[in-house]
Structures are given as C-alpha cells and as structure tokens.
Amino acid sequence: MIYHYIPSNILYIDLSSNKFWVEKRQDLFEKYIGGTGIAIQLLQENCPKGCDPFSPENPIIFAVGPLTGLFPLASKTVAMFKSPHTGNLGESHCGGRSAVAIRMAGYGAIVIKGISNNPTYLAIYDNKVHFRDASTIWGMESIFTVGRIIRENEPGSGLRTIMRIGSAGERLVSYACVTTETYRHFGRLGLGAVFGSKKLKAVVVSGKRSLKIKDSKYYQNLYDEVYNSAVNSLVMQKYHDLGTAENILPLNELGGLPTRNLQTARFENASKISGEVLAQGYLGRRLACSHCPIGCIHIAALREPYGDEPYFYKTSMICYDYEPMYALGTMLGISKPEGFLKLMEQVEKRGLDSMSTGVVLAWATEALEKGIITEKETKGIKLRWGDYNSYIEAVKLIVDKSDGFYNALAHGVEYAASKYGGKDFALSFMGNEMPGYHTGPGAHVGVFIGARHSHLDNAGYSIDQKVLVNRKLTPDELVEYLLKEEYWRQILSSLVICFFARGVYTTDIVLKALQTVGYDLNENTLHKIGEEIHHEKYKFKIREGFNFDDFHIPNRIFDTPTPIGEFDRNFVLKAVKIIKKKIS
Secondary structure, X not given: OHHHOOOOEEEEEEOOOOEEEEEEOHHHHHHHOOHHHHHHHHHHHHOOOOOOOOOOOOOEEEEOOOOOOOOOOOOOEEEEEEOOOOOOEEEEEEOOOHHHHHHXXXXXXXXXXXXXXXXXXXXXXXXXXXXEEOOOOOOOOOHHHHHHHHHHHOOOOOOOEEEEOOHHHHOOOOXXXXXXXXXXXXXXXXXXXXXXXXXXXXXXXXXXXXXXXXXXXXXXXXXXXXXXXXXXXXXXXXXXXXHHHHHHHHHHHHOOOOEXXXXXXXXXXXXXXXXXXXXXXXXXXXXXXXXXXXXXEEEEEEEEEOOOOOOOEEEEEEEEOHHHHHHOOHHHOOOOHHHHHXXXXXXXXXXXXXXXXXXXXXXXXXXXXXXXXXXXOOOOOOOOOOOHHHHHHHHHXXXXXXXXXXXXXXXXXXHHHHHHOOHHHOOEEOOEEOOOOOOOHHHHHHHHHOOXXXXXXXXXXXXXXXXXXXXXXXXXXXHHHHHHHHHHHHHHHHOOOOHHHOOOOOHHHHHHHHHHOOOOOOHHHHHHHHHHHHHHHHHHHHHOOOOOOOOOOOOHHHHOOEOOEOOOHHHHHHHHHHHHHHHO
C-alpha cells in the first residue's frame, strides 16, 4: 500500500459554519498522483455545475505532490477554482513556501468552501484550523502591510506560508491574484477575487513532520543526481543569473516581443528595459522557493527621495521577471526602468495579476488613441504610451471600480471591449489576456487550445522557435506537438515540479522519484495518466459551458507579423477543430 508514503489527507474547511474535517483519499492520490491531477478531481466533486464563481459553493482547492519536501524543485502549489474572470476552469500555480508548508502540516490538499459572515483569515497548524478575525486588516490598501501584520502575530516562521489578497481581491476585480511570501503569486484567472467573495483575507499554513520513503540509500543517490543536474544545467544557470528577464532582448531581436498593444512586435527601446539593465542597475537580491537550489526570483531595489527632506530616501524592493516586464513595460511602451518598477509596485501592492492589468491598460490606451473612448471615460487621465504616471492613476481607479469604464476594465479586456468596442485589438484568448509571446502560430494556438488558455499550458512559443523557424507544420502536426507537451505538463504539475526544471525531470527521473514514495509505474502508464488528467480538465470546462465553436480571434494577432511570418485565421480554425475532435 503506497499511501504510507504519499500525502493522502485532504483538509476540508467550511467558512460558513467555521468547521473543518479531514478525509483520507488514497484512492485519488494513487490514481492521479497529486497537484493538478488531484485538484481537478476535487473541483469536479465540490463545484456544482453552473455555480456562480462568487457563490459559497465555488471551492478553493490547494494541492501538492508526493515529491514535495523530498526533492529539489518540487515546490509549486496548484490552486483550482471556478474562475470569475472566464467563468470556467481556474488553475494557477505558485512557488514560495506554500507547497512545503501544506505538506509539513500533513496534507496533500486543502478544500475551502462557504462564505464567512465577517472578514476572516485561516491559520492552519498541523491538525488544527483557527478562524481569525480579519476585520482590522480588511480594507488595507497594501498587500505588503497585511503580510507584515500576520507575520508578526502568527507563530511557525520558517516552514510557514502566508497566502493573502489585496484590495483588488476584496473589491472582486476579476483578475485579482493571491500573493504568498511577498514575491510569489497565484497569478492568473482571479483566485484573489474568489478569496474576496468569501471574505477570506488570508490563509496561513505551518507544520513540521518527517516524511517517509521506501529506500533511504536509493533516495539519497537519486536526490544527489537531481540536485547536481539542476545546479549544473546551463538553462537553470540562466534562470539564476538574469531570470526570465533575459527574454526581452532575444524576443525583441526575433520580432516576437509584443509592444504597444501588439501594434508591433519590436520595441525600439528594449535595450533600456532589458534584464541586463535591471540586473546591472537595480538588482537588490535573489531569492529561491523552498527546496530550490537555483534562486530565480529577482528583486529590484528602487531608491527614491522620501518627502521633501534632504538626504532622506526610501528603498522599495520590487520583484520582476519577463511577464510583468512585457505587460507593464513594452506592451505600454514604457522604456524607463524606474517607471516600470513604480507601476509594478502599485500593481503588486493592490494584488492584481500583472499580465491582465498590462493588456487591459494597453487596450484602453489604444481605444483612447482611436477615439473609441474619450477622456470623459478615463476621468481625465491621458493614457499615453510610455506615460507610467497615467497608468499608475488608472490602476487605482480599476481597483476602486469607480465608475462604468473602470468597472468594465476591472472585468478584463474582453468584457471592456464588448461594452465599448475595439474587439479587434482586445488581446484576450477565451477570456484570458494574452501572454508575452508573438512568436508564431504555436504561441497563439497553444493558448487557444490549452486547458487554462495560458502560455504555460504547452509552451507553444517554444515550438515556434525550435521547429517552425526551420520548417512549416500543418495544423495537425502543430496540435500533435502541443498536446504531447501539455499531457506531459499534467504529470509535472501533478508532481508540482517547477516548469523551469522540466529538462531536469525527464521521464526516467520522474519514474525513479516516484519509486521512492511507493509508486510502481512505467512510462506508458505515466503518459496515460497525463492524458487522462488533461481530458478531465476539458470535461469540467465543457460541463461549465466551454464551446470550441464560440470564440473570438482578435485580428491584431494576424495583422502583426511574427518571426516566422504571417499566419492566417484558417490555420487557427483548423487547429481548433482538430483538438475539438480529439477531446470529444
């Protein structure tokens, strides 16, 4: 029986009644491993068909994997919920200490349901759940202040995680995120708004226990192999040195860097806001997630005069990587690092998803430029490319949901365009704002057909650069590439392996690592599990109204050339029809 080695306890919490209980579900963990595989099953079990994302019935599910706490880079937590942003599958992954904290508290998953009568936060310590009054921290503007207050009042530092929302989550901005350990996020699809709808300000988790393995000598040898492979990998070295911010210059050189709402895919000032510039002039420190030897989290130190006093300065520590640099930088035409960092800080402190925020602001800027909206709608704010101060003011109004226009922006770019026009340049794929890759059909088709409509579903941009740059693919061939990668990523996210480490965790290493915790699987079985998890996600999506025939493709992605040239609408339509047939 392998359940001696896997985290099969599931903690259920009902906010409506302030009750909690634990169920052992080794059946799920034996079949679906953990993480994504477990979370989609729990979502199907606990989320009624057609439920409102803001209703008490919409569950928040956190799930970790059997390698968490045992192997390097098995450090993500998977969150699943019904997304208020798309009205369908919500899935977000986060690093930091959340995964190891949940595992050390004794759980493989946590399911949170109901709605609290008053603002609350949960403090989970081993086998006890405390329902804390959060009235004094509800309404605080800064997510950083909230984290500090909880940190000073809760025990268990070290293996403790503090997952919390900002004002955007409280005010139900549909793309509000959940922040953990200050610099990590459950970023996409609006988990923060689901927290807010439940009057749940934060979740604190801490625990300490020993983990069982089958063969300590075998485990130690395999651990060393994985560790050495990670620290000696040139790819992982890149993540340590410059992080994903390194992507700015290569993508710009290729002509795949979305700029000014994708009016072009090259930014003339890319060299001024590159990863190299930030590392040389602003890098304050690097951090790592728990059990990660790489340290890819890059924190900029922004030093500014404090008030009118001479020789008084404040230093803000602001996390950055490629996606925020694209969304809040090149997408808005911002070329000053200080401007990007100031805007990033405002987005972070209020708890917004940076990618959705940047794409929303880019659409609004072009809509104003084209006369679709006027300064009457923007409340006198002159949204202009590169003007980060105007974007800072707009962010505040989005979170405030101050009137019709900003309330529309708080629901995302697809919703805003449906109200005001400009759908052809509203860069949203199935309700989720586009990621920062205009590398070719792989990137865009990958987002359309991906289970989460995210660039991390199947890394289509990588197929563009590695395959399509050398030869053309038919829609059938492209879908085959994308699905193969997406099936495998279901396994990695069920093990909660960081996708940066996908080159380290090969099929052979994964099978060996699973042996240490009692699984006896072969390559064929493993890949079938990945495919089944993917189908389970689509089963939920279709149950909740997803329709392959009901989607809008913004013209802008066809109008702006990619590094491999233009591609037409028919190519995308054929690819979508192919995956529809495969899924059905």
